[in-house]
Amino acid sequence: MSKTVYQTDHAGLFLCAVKADESPLEPGVYLLPAGAVETPPPEDWPEDKWPRWTGASWALVNRPRQPEQHSPAAKLASFLANNPDVAALIEEQQQ
Structure with a gap:
């Protein structure tokens, strides 16, 4: 029961x-x-x-606000925009 x-x-x-x-x-x-x-x-x-x-x-x-749900690609793009040194390292590795 x-x-x-x-x-x-x-x-x-x-x-x-x-x-x-x-x-x-x-x-x-x-x-x-x-x-x-x-x-x-x-x-x-x-x-x-x-x-x-x-x-x-x-x-x-x-009412609590729901955190925004971003796609993994959008999160990565935001991270790289805020961390240009990391973006530069990735760019160097691809060449």
Whole structure:
């Protein structure tokens, strides 16, 4: 048997609903994944907010921004632009 619980990250921000399984040794006791809580987050919230577990209840905080995802080629191009000495070494090796 299992029940739905609510997974948070290390900062307490809501991630998703997950299943907690019943303990095989203690009927009626559920094994919660690390960081999960039994209290459901709000059903909905404004676009600029996100639920965060405070340890006692859910609070709506400013929505965290996702880090920009750059392609490996874009990261390399940025690195070489900021490190012309490395770019020069690569250029020398190719000649």
